[in-house]
Structure formats: structure tokens, C-alpha cells
Amino acid sequence: MSDNKYDVIVIGSGPGGYVAAIRAAQLGLKTACVEKWANEAGKTVNGGTCLNVGCIPSKALLDSSHRYHDAHDGFEKHGISTGKLKIDVPAMLERKDKVVAQMAGGVSGLFKANKVTSISGKGKLLAGKKVEVTDTKGQATVYEADNVILASGSVPVNIPVAPVDPEDNDIIVDSTGALEFSSVPKTLGIIGAGVIGLELGSVWSRLGSEVVCLEAMDDFLAMMDQQIAKESGKIFKKQGLDVRLSCRVTGTKIKGKKVEVTYVDKEGNEQNQTFDKLIVSVGRRPYTEGLLAQDSGVNMDERGFVFVDENCSTNVPGVWAVGDIVRGPMLAHKASEEGVIVAERIAGQKAMMNYDVIPNVIYTYPEVASVGQTEEQLKSAGEEYKVGTFPFLAVGRAVAADSQDGMVKIISHAKTDRILGCHIVGPSASDLVQQVAIAMEFGSTAEDIGMIVFGHPTFSEAVKEAALAANGHAIHMPNRKRR
Ligand code: FAD
Numbered sequence: 001m002s003d004n005k006y007d008v009i010v011i012g013s014g015p016g017g018y019v020a021a022i023r024a025a026q027l028g029l030k031t032a033c034v035e036k037w038a039n040e041a042g043k044t045v046n047g048g049t050c051l052n053v054g055c056i057p058s059k060a061l062l063d064s065s066h067r068y069h070d071a072h073d074g075f076e077k078h079g080i081s082t083g084k085l086k087i088d089v090p091a092m093l094e095r096k097d098k099v100v101a102q103m104a105g106g107v108s109g110l111f112k113a114n115k116v117t118s119i120s121g122k123g124k125l126l127a128g129k130k131v132e133v134t135d136t137k138g139q140a141t142v143y144e145a146d147n148v149i150l151a152s153g154s155v156p157v158n159i160p161v162a163p164v165d166p167e168d169n170d171i172i173v174d175s176t177g178a179l180e181f182s183s184v185p186k187t188l189g190i191i192g193a194g195v196i197g198l199e200l201g202s203v204w205s206r207l208g209s210e211v212v213c214l215e216a217m218d219d220f221l222a223m224m225d226q227q228i229a230k231e232s233g234k235i236f237k238k239q240g241l242d243v244r245l246s247c248r249v250t251g252t253k254i255k256g257k258k259v260e261v262t263y264v265d266k267e268g269n270e271q272n273q274t275f276d277k278l279i280v281s282v283g284r285r286p287y288t289e290g291l292l293a294q295d296s297g298v299n300m301d302e303r304g305f306v307f308v309d310e311n312c313s314t315n316v317p318g319v320w321a322v323g324d325i326v327r328g329p330m331l332a333h334k335a336s337e338e339g340v341i342v343a344e345r346i347a348g349q350k351a352m353m354n355y356d357v358i359p360n361v362i363y364t365y366p367e368v369a370s371v372g373q374t375e376e377q378l379k380s381a382g383e384e385y386k387v388g389t390f391p392f393l394a395v396g397r398a399v400a401a402d403s404q405d406g407m408v409k410i411i412s413h414a415k416t417d418r419i420l421g422c423h424i425v426g427p428s429a430s431d432l433v434q435q436v437a438i439a440m441e442f443g444s445t446a447e448d449i450g451m452i453v454f455g456h457p458t459f460s461e462a463v464k465e466a467a468l469a470a471n472g473h474a475i476h477m478p479n480r481k482r483r
């Protein structure tokens with residue numbers, strides 16, 4: 001095989017692409033991964049959005065800000081005094097950058113260990129499964145592959161009423177800019193109370209910002225189970241997040257170092273509010289600029305996603321696409337799993353992915369997590385179901401940890417009792433929901449979970465009790481409530 005010929009070329013080294021490349025190489029395929037992201041020194045930056053400006057840096061800041069907030073508001077009742085607290089934002093950012101460097105460096109290490117060739121530059125799919133890679137100097141090289149995996153990810157949606165200046169990214173910012181504020185903004189506006197708005201809003205609110213989220217929808221977290229969304233909304237309100245629903249932003253004006261936002265509120269009245277910073281977090285869109293040559297033959301769908309079947313195969317045999325550029329939730333673990341499936345299919349295996357059981361987590365405190373169907377989805381599908389809920393305030397471990405806000409909700413089929421969904425707001429919700437995801441993959445009923453011995457005292461006892469509640473016999477249900 002010539003130096004420029006591969007079994008598999010992956011374009012993009014985010015969690016979709018790098019995992020696909022590693023798995024393909026593990027399966028004995030000669031694999032290369034093309035990445036256009038480079039640091040100031042010109043060195044390739046692997047890991048994509050997730051590791052560099054997404055999941056990992058946001059979680060690093062969420063962790064730092066949670067510690068600060070806990071020390072500020074939570075320590076006293078434990079009898080701990082700290083003296084005057086202060087936050088050193090540059091030090092917090094430096095720690096975040098170190099975490100990112102460690103994780104992104106880890107991907108490069110994994111590439112070496114698994115013999116994945118890392119190619120720097122922007123990749124473009126040409127006809128005939130050829131990939132043209134243009135480096136930072138404009139030099140183009142053409143490679144050939146039996147299989148090409150497109151994994152170019154996504155970028156934030158920009159709205160004309162609040163344009164983010166990509167060069168400046170300082171006053172009106174996207175999620176990347178919001179990870180880099182050099183000091184705590186006194187006032188912070190956020191357009192869009194979705195995942196990013198809530199996570200990054202929480203970071204800066206915990207450090208002292210007055211945060212206002214302007215959300216277009218009438219319902220808070222409209223895609224989530226509404227009982228859990230409402231419970232979460234109450235908790236966030238108590239924490240000081242000011243979420244204003246049914247708001248339509250009509251304009252923004254930079255005034256010196258501030259930004260004035262004009263919006264029409266729920267009652268139809270025009271409002272103005274000035275903020276030190278404004279985060280625009282209204283969703284992300286697939287990034288396919290320059291990815292496909294005109295004659296590549298790959299079809300896109302009407303929303304700009306690369307069109308794929310249930311196994312991530314595009315309409316061109318041997319060309320696959322995974323992650324944020326294809327349909328489905330824009331989540332790192334979904335991207336990675338698709339990467340594995342595709343690599344295994346290329347190697348001749350019959351791997352498949354279950355899109356019905358993909359956990360989804362908002363890493364606020366407490367976390368909000370879900371898997372499977374919501375009550376609203378089941379209702380509109382005309383499914384018969386039962387619901388069991390259990391509050392953390394009746395869980396010993398949660399009370400001991402002063403984390404009793406929230407609940408677990410388990411939905412099972414009315415007749416078969418098979419678990420259809422689980423929705424949680426509460427401590428360690430991200431890990432608890434995974435327990436139910438495992439159960440769902442094994443086709444468990446709520447009764448099955450109810451019969452499992454759970455350690456005591458653990459947060460996960462709320463999962464067992466919610467499962468028992470679905471069949472009407474939770475043991476520790478306060479007020480003899482059965483739902
Ligand atoms: P990406 O991670 O976007 O990677 C695509 C890569 O392809 C990039 O490195 C890009 O430079 C490269 N590329 C693009 N075009 C080309 C080309 N033509 N040639 C070469 N290289 C190219 N998800 C979670 O599951 N959990 C979280 O907690 C979470 N937190 C997030 C927080 C924030 C602030 C953001 C913005 C996102 C978060 N996400 C989270 C979403 C997650 O980051 C994405 O779903 C995930 O990164 C998608 O992976 P991907 O591989 O499809 O694409």
C-alpha cells in the first residue's frame with residue numbers, strides 16, 4: 001500500500017472521529033485522522049469541540065465554581081469557616097487549560113499507541129473516496145482510502161440580532177468566549193436557556209454574576225420531561241438564575257464595554273437591559289464548510305446534516321459520517337459510539353447502536369439527567385405507562401450530604417412494566433441515570449430494579465425507590481405519596 005493510501009481516513013478528531021480512528025486501527029486497518037485545528041505554534045490540536053472548547057473545559061469550570069460557591073454558601077452549616085473567600089479567575093482558567101491540554105494530549109498519545117497516523121490540515125472529500133488535505137501553508141496533498149469517515153462536528157448557531165465577533169468574542173460571545181472571561185462579569189445576559197446557557201450561566205452565577213437567561217420557548221427545557229424540567233426550574237430560580245421564558249430578542253447594541261439587549265417579553269412589551277457580557281447559546285449547527293467537493297456525491301438533508309442511514313453510512317458506499325454532522329442528539333458519547341459502530345462495520349462486523357437509550361445530562365448543581373422517553377412523548381404516542389417518582393429529601397445519603405433537592409422519576413409500560421424512561425434532577429444524576437440506561441439495555445422492568453439490593457446509604461437508593469413507586473410500593477415515600 002502506498003504511503004498516501006489508507007484503509008480508513010477520518011476527517012475530524014473530535015470524540016466521533018478520534019474514537020472511530022482508534023477503533024479502526026485496533027481492528028488492524030491502516031488508519032489516518034485529519035485535523036485542521038492547530039495551536040499558535042502550528043501543532044495539531046486533537047479532541048475537537050468536546051475536549052477543547054466543550055464538555056471538558058465547561059466541566060472544569062463547573063467544578064471550580066461549585067467549590068467556590070460551596071465554600072461561600074455551604075460550609076458554614078458544616079461548622080467550617082474559611083475567612084474571607086476570593087476567586088482568582090485567571091488561576092481558575094489556567095487550571096481549566098491544563099485539564100484541556102492533558103485530555104487533548106491524551107488523544108495524540110492514543111493515536112501513537114494505536115498507530116493512527118495524524119495528518120494536519122483541512123480535509124475535503126473528493127470523488128472516488130479521495131481526500132485532499134490542505135495544510136496551514138496552503139499546500140494540498142491528496143490521499144486515497146477504501147473508507148472515509150466524516151466527523152467534522154458542529155459550530156454555534158449565530159443569530160443576526162446578536163452577532164458574535166469571532167475575532168473579538170469578548171462582549172457578545174458564544175460558548176467558547178464564555179469559557180474565557182478574565183474576570184467575573186457583574187451582569188451576564190444569556191440568549192437561550194438550554195444546556196449551554198444553564199451550565200455556563202451556573203458557572204458565572206456561582207462566582208457572583210447576576211445572570212438573566214432570555215429564552216424564546218414558552219416552556220423551560222421544552223424537550224425534557226416537563227415534571228423534571230419544572231422541578232429543575234424551581235431549583236435554579238432558588239439559586240438566583242433569572243430565566244425569562246417567551247422572550248424574543250430583537251436587537252443588541254454595544255455601548256462601550258457593555259451590551260444593551262432589546263427584547264419583547266411574554267406580555268408583548270419591549271424591554272431593554274444592559275449587560276457586561278452576553279452569551280449567545282441558541283443551539284449548534286453541523287459544520288460542513290469546505291468538507292465536500294461538488295462531485296463527492298454525498299447527500300445532505302434539508303437541515304444541512306450529512307444524510308446517513310441507521311448505521312451512519314452515507315449514500316456513497318464506503319463514505320460514512322458520525323457525530324454532530326449527522327442526525328440525532330449533539331452529544332460526545334453519541335458521536336463516539338457511532339465512531340465505534342462505523343469502524344466495526346468497516347471491519348466486516350455487524351455492530352449496531354441503540355438510539356433509544358442515549359443518556360443526556362445537564363451538569364448544573366444538582367445535575368439534570370434523562371434517558372429514554374419523556375411522559376409527554378409517551379402521552380402523544382398514545383402509550384400506556386405508569387410513573388414512579390421519589391424525592392431525594394427522603395434519601396438518607398442526600399440529606400447527610402445536604403443535597404436533598406430534586407427527584408428520580410421512572411416511567412414503565414403500564415402492562416409489561418418494562419422501563420421506558422428515567423428522568424432525574426438531583427445529586428449524581430449523571431451516574432444514577434446510567435444505572436437505569438444499563439437496566440433498559442437489558443430490557444428490565446421497574447420491578448427488576450426494585451428487587452435489586454442497593455447499598456445504603458447511597459444516592460442510588462432513590463432509583464430503587466422510584467422503581468418501587470412505579471408499582472405503588474416505595475418503602476420510604478414521605479406522606480404516603482404513591483406517585
Ligand atoms: P467535534 O467535537 O466538533 O469535532 C470535530 C473536529 O473536526 C474538530 O476538531 C474540527 O476542527 C475538525 N474538522 C472540521 N472540519 C474539518 C475538516 N474539513 N478537516 C479537518 N478537520 C476538520 N456533549 C456531551 O456529551 N457532554 C457534555 O458535557 C458536553 N458539553 C458541551 C459543552 C459545550 C460548551 C459545547 C459547545 C458542547 C458540549 N457538548 C457536550 C457537545 C459535544 O462537544 C459534541 O457533541 C461533540 O464534540 C461532537 O463530536 P464530533 O466528533 O462530532 O465533533
Ligand code: NAD
Binds near residue numbers: 221
Ligand atoms: P440547546 O438546544 O440546548 O438550547 C438552545 C436554547 O435556545 C433552546 O432552549 C432554544 O429554545 C433557545 N433559543 C433558540 N433560539 C433562540 C432565540 N432566538 N432567542 C432565545 N432563545 C432561543 O443548545 P445550546 O445550549 O446552544 O447547546 C448546543 C448543543 O450542544 C446542545 O444541544 C447539546 O447537544 C450540546 N451540549 C451538550 C451539553 C451536555 O451534554 N451537558 C452541554 C453543552 C452543550
